[in-house]
Amino acid sequence: MTDNTKRLQLNLLLTRPLAGSEAFWQALPGEVRSLVVPIFSPLIEIKPIKSTPNIEGCVIFSSVNGVENSPLGDGRIAYCVGEMTTNAAVSAGWNASQVGETATQLVAVLAALPEKTVFTHLSGTHARGNIAQLLSAAGHYTRRIAVYDQLQCKFTSEATEANASNFPLLVPLFSPRTALAFAEQDNGQAPRHLIALSEDVAAPVRKLNWSSHTVCAAPTRGTMIDAVQKVVTSMTLG
Template identity: 40%
Template sequence: MTRPRAASERFVAQLPTRTKSRVQVIYSPIMEIRPLPVEVETEGVQGLIFTSANAVHAAALKGVDRNLPAFCVGPTTTSTAKGCGWQAEMVGATAEELVGHLLKRRPKSPLLHLRGENTRGNVAGRLTESGLTVGELPVYQQLLLPLTSEATRVAALDSPVIAPLFSPRTARHFADIWTGSAPLWLAAISQATADPLYSLDYARLKIAKKPTPKKMRKAVKKLVKHALRVEGGAVPD
């Protein structure tokens, strides 16, 4: 598992029991999330935009006003925001869908997009260009990490390795640092995440039908099934 440890453990916990019983799970986060030392000023702000659960956690640590409505991407970000006390609403499974929804709905502005240092989609810029006033502020950074020694060891063996990738940036980084000879079975949460992986010598690459944890779990389940059928034995995940 390549996500930060807590997110990886949540994902694994929600896999079907049979799938979990057929794999050896190895945690090797290749990205670390750290809150940035910034102040979030919300005077005059009419609502927040969250496109990741990491931004929600960072905002909560900084005591950002829970009375503001929160427009969120995806079920995980939305449930995280609700759990932290915001009146959160899911307005799309992707940043593209969020932009389209907000442009159609035209909520009161200005809005504030709290995000990571590295992000895609230019949410604030596109909304502002179309008539909504939207500011943006990075509240966390994403530090890239090498594979752990355990993951490196397994990558050099003969057993198939299943690697779920959840963002284009982590996929690019994984493609850069993977040097293993083990049969590689890849799951990508989106086409944009899959694109950097085509340079790898992999046995199979499966793209989730939708960029959601549920569809990624289904993709991983199918990869485990196929990998065991083709390769046999336990599959490191």
């Protein structure tokens, strides 16, 4: 018979859209999943925009959601931020290349292209990085077209209860918008441990009361998994 006593002492709040949260949970090592209780409470809901984008030139994808809510690639060229976005674009039929791990890195590479290029950035309604503006300023005509919206959601009752409990609560945050949604609803007393994908993600919640504060070494799912594992290990062994 499994002893769940220790597991109940450490909660893991998963705030990404449900599919992304479930995928992240499954990607965690089994030893980590055996030590924490997952609480699924998406703070952002992805809502497709039902229109066909008028794509000009090469496409830019800065998120998996952008890929999933866009037309199939049919072999067209796409420049992508991050490995997961690139893999999703390849699966959707795009001739996709990864250009950096962040929007800043992508802009730096594409802005330096010697030939003037036309780009279409397919993104969410709320997009960071000013990709279109910066590339246009560098001489590459770029339009941004929103193919999905990000609707803010409230905490589930389970998340509210966990946030108000005395049990430690791990909070991995993947985007500034999700972090802002968390900050706007925060009223908990649980000893909480922030694990932010980047400094930009940490910024909206930095002033909240945290028992510990971790920023990933690089903005990738792999480094987030490593960071969560390190925090869990330090808490269960410490």
